[in-house]
Amino acid sequence: MLYTLLYLSKANKAFDQQELSKLLEQSRNWNEAHSLTGFLAYITGTVANATTSQFIQVLEGEQSDVINVFASILNDDRHTEIKVIKQGPISKRKFGLWKMGFQGFDIHESVELQQFFSMDATILAEDGDPDNNMLMSFMKSFYETGD
Numbered sequence: 777m778l779y780t781l782l783y784l785s786k787a788n789k790a791f792d793q794q795e796l797s798k799l800l801e802q803s804r805n806w807n808e809a810h811s812l813t814g815f816l817a818y819i820t821g822t823v824a825n826a827t828t829s830q831f832i833q834v835l836e837g838e839q840s841d842v843i844n845v846f847a848s849i850l851n852d853d854r855h856t857e858i859k860v861i862k863q864g865p866i867s868k869r870k871f872g873l874w875k876m877g878f879q880g881f882d883i884h885e886s887v888e889l890q891q892f893f894s895m896d897a898t899i900l901a902e903d904g905d906p907d908n909n910m911l912m913s914f915m916k917s918f919y920e921t922g923d
Contacts, residue, residue: 779839821883
């Protein structure tokens with residue numbers, strides 16, 4: 777059964793380009809070996825007078841593979857305050873051609889990101905089903921434009 781999991785987390789520190797490249801290489805190698813697809817966004821900026829670095833990631837694949845990789849993310853000290861926004865069965869992959877797409881952002885460059893981070897994670901989690909909610913739609917917009 778195809779399955780998806782979408783989560784937010786705080787990064788334990790600000791990552792430089794070299795560290796992000798290493799993380800992406802590891803993710804893409806793992807995902808290719810386990811037939812996973814997805815997208816990772818790395819967001820930096822100031823929210824509520826505090827500088828933050830955060831991840832948003834969506835994973836897709838067989839349920840057991842998605843659950844296994846997410847278990848490793850839960851134990852990865854690069855992440856803190858991990859919040860699952862959506863998870864569940866999906867009818868088809870949204871990121872089928874990407875072993876792990878990536879986009880870095882400054883939160884001030886995106887009104888949508890400012891809105892997401894001002895919302896409680898509970899509200900985001902209640903927004904629609906795993907196939908269709910505003911955070912997933914935002915992530916999917918990069919896949920559709922080919923960025």
